[in-house]
Amino acid sequence: MLILHCPYCGVDADETELSPGGEAHLKRAGPGTPDDAFERYLFHRENPKGVHFERWRHASGCGKWFHAARCTVTMEVFGTYPAQVTEPPQEICDRITGKRPGWSWGAFS
């Protein structure tokens, strides 16, 4: 079972306590966005075989949203971090680089 550390309440939460919230760090598209970009925003989710960043909610715990960095093949968790950021913290990126040199995800690497 997937276990994620909630960066707010400090609990190591089982998957059954959490609800998945999809791709992290989405840039929202507003009115006037060209069709291409709007399509990308609505439908073209990151779906990598490897390093992935996503949102989770500690639904049956403290209720807070947070971020997680995880490998979609091995299920290894590289770390979790608070929701109030627009990109992954350097420390997490460095940790991933240590384990998966050359990784990239969306605009990050």
Added chain:
Amino acid sequence: MKRYSAFAIAREALRGHTGWDRAWGSPQPKDRYDVVIIGAGGHGLATAYYLGKNHGVKNVAILEKGWLGGGNTGRNTTIIRSNYLQDASAAIYEKSRSLYETLSQDLNYNVMFSPRGVMMLAQTQHEIRGYRRTAHANALQGVATEFIGPQRVKELCPIINIDGPRYPVLGALWQPRGGTARHDAVAWGYARACSAMGMHVIQKCEVTGVKTEGGKVTGVATTRGDIACGKLGIVVAGHSGVVAEMAGFRLPVESVALQALVSEPIKPCMDVVVMANTVHGYMSQSDKGEMVIGGGADGYNNYTQRGSFHHIEETVRALVETFPMISRLKMLRQWGGIVDMTGDRSPILSKTPVEGVFINCGWGTGGFKAIPGSGWGFAELMAKGASPLTAEFGLERFREGRFIDESVAAGVAH
């Protein structure tokens, strides 16, 4: 190819089974094919078969990174039905179901199609309304389904507990000509027929790159060398995003693990397929006597072919409530497959931004039933550039907001 028949069995019985041919060849890849299909699952193989049979395109290779049918085609719970809500879906799924009726004869390979009937239980008022609506839509589409009451459910499947504590059975959407087939046999039967037409089914050959020139496909790079092609069909289910990226475009698809499990074999106890969408579980009995049980999909992207453990518990809990007699049953095996989910829960059969590259994906949790129909339509699309069966399923529907929304209609979409 020597034909299989009762006579052939008798003949071989008399000479110690020494005269059977290999069912399909294992050729060395050539430098070039007119058409290359990536993925030897049911959809890829069926596409190749109908390219040859309906359109005379036979210089075809089907490249498979693992083994024949080792993806979702060999991992599913084999439910075949066509009781969808939208017209475009009903058309392709019913075409497919009707092709299954005669597939064994067509392929000269027993795919064990068993139209034993599929019943989708209504356990809430909302489901009653939803399934009545589907039954009406199906009547207009020419798909034979009907809404039946709880007594009829009990007659058709005596082991169901119709007045369960939480969700009594209030009725069901019944498709008498739905059923099951042997999944491996579908892959093997198509592979044998493709091989007999001179096509190359090449296993252990992973595509690692897609080559283009001036926006047009020229071939693929594989673990067994480069292979040139005129047209390329990508039919790789859960890995569609990975292969599309090699060709340089994005798909509105996310990959998750979906699970199934089977019990120890028991005496025959149910001869229909039952799906219970509210409590989330479905079950049928295989010819070997195992209860075949379909579980839930993970809620987050992954490629593990395993699935989360707690889904098993949820599924089994739901089924024990619906079928109390299975509470002491031992489970034998559990597994997962990586399914390709689209936002509207409908497939994509489409041209792509790269000329000569076509994609068939997004069948998600429910594409086994669609294998013959999808192959039929996709082959026509690849050969002629358009097909009435696939017209609505283009990639552009997302940008244009023309969804074929089956997410509500289909409930548990298997």
